[in-house]
Amino acid sequence: MIRVFKHYVPNAVLLLAAIDLILLLLSAELGWLLRAWQIDMGVEPVWTRIPQLLSFAAPLQIAMVAVGVYGADVLVSVRQATMRLMVAVSLGVIFLSVLFFLFPAITFWRSTLFFAMLIAVAALVLVRAVFGRMLGSERLRxxxxxxxxxxxxxxxxxxxxxxxxxxxxxxxxxxxxxxxxxxxxxxxxxxxxxxxxxxxxxxxxxxxxxxxxxxxxxxxxxxxxxxxxxxxxxxxxxxxxxxGRIDLKSVNPSWLIFSDGFSSGRMLSSAFKRAFDITISLLLLVLALPLILCTAVAIKLESKGPAFYRQRRVGLFNEPFDILKLRSMRQDAEVAGKAVWAAEDDPRITRIGRFIRKVRIDELPQCWSVLKGEMSFVGPRPERPQFVDDLERELPFYAERHMVKPGITGWAQINYPYGASIEDSRNKLEYDLYYAKNYSPFLDLLILLQTLRVVLWPTGAR
The missing domain is CATH 3.40.50.1980 (Nitrogenase molybdenum iron protein domain)
Structure with a gap:
């Protein structure tokens, strides 16, 4: 393992990522050369098109991280790797089309982009076919x-x-x-x-x-x-x-006290995080407003009751606040306001609600809480006060997760399915404590990117 900005990354993943970057650059260059050969064009030295090569390789590698190409289960399965690589390259090419429209100076020709994409997919899949066997052996372990x-x-x-x-x-x-x-x-x-x-x-x-x-x-x-x-x-x-989690079965207070970490309150990183939250929440609220309004209309048409609802949650330093969400359950989902865990295939969830939960549209109004500073984009999910009281009695160190501002997405959300019991909350708490202990802007960026994987391949959305 290599520690990158306080987060541990397996050696094999870093090696594979470096190989992928080289392959993407080579694919872009081969695509360029193939198109130049087709039209009988003279080829200038490679360094004259470095911006174009990087503009192809960097977005595709970011897309690969976002869809989970470097996950442990994907690394040892060529089938899974091929499927996710196809999704990553497709997303990357869509982004590149927009990028090249906005910045023509770094653009590839469309035919060059097509050739480079085909070469990249073939090369990346071939490497994984070879690399998967090596990963299963003891050579890289x-x-x-x-x-x-x-x-x-x-x-x-x-x-x-x-x-x-x-x-x-x-x-x-x-x-x-x-x-x-x-x-x-x-x-x-x-x-x-x-x-x-x-x-x-x-x-x-x-x-x-x-x-x-x-x-x-x-x-x-x-x-x-x-x-x-x-x-x-x-x-x-x-x-x-x-x-990537703190093991509650073996950890003790002295280990938490004397180990390094828990520096999320540092001035520079906090200022950076807040500036990011304000900028992105404003942008998302503006861009997602039509989607939010259309979803609200669909909710109203399907079931009685308001399209939005407020719910009390516990935030930073145990301070309560209200989050705003699009309603995904029936109006009578909770009798007399008593909190009830969501269950798999919960009958209280409406048809529209089931869809918006899977693709996380119901979370979009929470950008308002992020803008106000009650939440961040990345952090432990805020729980309801009734659940918090029970969980603090049942789980050691549960109160420590409230030393970090809650978030819309988080390390637990991308690593563990939706929690609907005390045991699920224990497992998620282990990831939340890891995030609180090892917070860095790099980890926030990694979580934000991999949230796309959770949206594309929902696991346990309830």
Missing amino acids: RRVVVLGAGARAARLQALAALPGASFVVAGHVAMGEPTIEVRQSVPRGAIDNLADHVVFLGATEVVLAIEERRNSLPLKDLLRVKTTGVHVSDFSSFIERET
């Missing part, structure tokens, strides 16, 4: 030795078996746990020198996954491993890095 053979060690073993995992467990060392869940583990007493054992296995990292750390930390072993140049990680930090 880090070798990890796990100290522990209990429940935590078993979780790491299961994590390593998932498609697209960035590490492989080279060995388990049982550290005297009363319950052994990893049968192939080697007892610590059978290893003369743990540092030599780690080096022999070719590991680049050791993960401490013992169940009880009080008075049982193998400090001497860890120090010797560390001095050999092998990285040493504790279980919670390793899970955070590999999964």
Whole structure:
């Protein structure tokens, strides 16, 4: 894993992204050369058309990120990769058509754009056919030795078996746990020198996954491993890095206090975030106004009641505020104002409501809350006060998610389906805490781009 602006990115993803960029540039150049050959035109040196090449490659790579081309499930499936690449290239070409209309100086000819697109799709799919096999092997995966053979060690073993995992467990060392869940583990007493054992296995990292750390930390072993140049990680930090979430089952207050992060309140990043929110919310409100009005009319025609409704939510520092949404349920969806979790195939949702929830049109009026400063575009989803009271009693560290301004979309929304229970809220909280801890403008941009993937391939919209 490589940390980019506090967010962890797998080495394989960065390598593939770099290869893709080169392929896109080469595709643009080959498309240009093919068209020049067709019309028998003299070809100038490649550096004279660098703006045109970049104007082709950059939007297409951004579109690939947005539709989830670099997701773990897509990386190991050529079929999934091909489908998403076709969508990404199509979206990219539409954007390029607009870009070239506005800025003719950097334009490709339409025939050049067509040739470059065909070459790019073929090259990108071919690379994934080859790269998928490499990703499934151990060549591009880090070798990890796990100290522990209990429940935590078993979780790491299961994590390593998932498609697209960035590490492989080279060995388990049982550290005297009363319950052994990893049968192939080697007892610590059978290893003369743990540092030599780690080096022999070719590991680049050791993960401490013992169940009880009080008075049982193998400090001497860890120090010797560390001095050999092998990285040493504790279980919670390793899970955070590999999964993009804070593991509530293992984390404790001291880990949260002494680990780095939680710098979302820094003046420069806060000013940048607020300026972005104001600019984009104003733009979206203007552009989306016809769509909002048409949807409101459709809602009124289908069912009785107002097209818009206000709902009380809990915001920054536990301050309540009202959000504005397009109504997607019947007027009598909640009796006497009592909050009820949405369920899959919820009968209270209208036909228009089901559609606007899937494509997130019902969220557009919340741009007004963003403009007022009660929300941001990116952040944890604000919950209703009745649910917050229950969740703070049930879930540790739930109140900490209110230290960040709530958002329309967020890290939990692009990584986990709609939450409709305490357990769903626990899983989403793990992603929300990761976002609060590792916030940066880069992570915000990544979330905004990948929200398109959630819109195109809805998962659990209720």
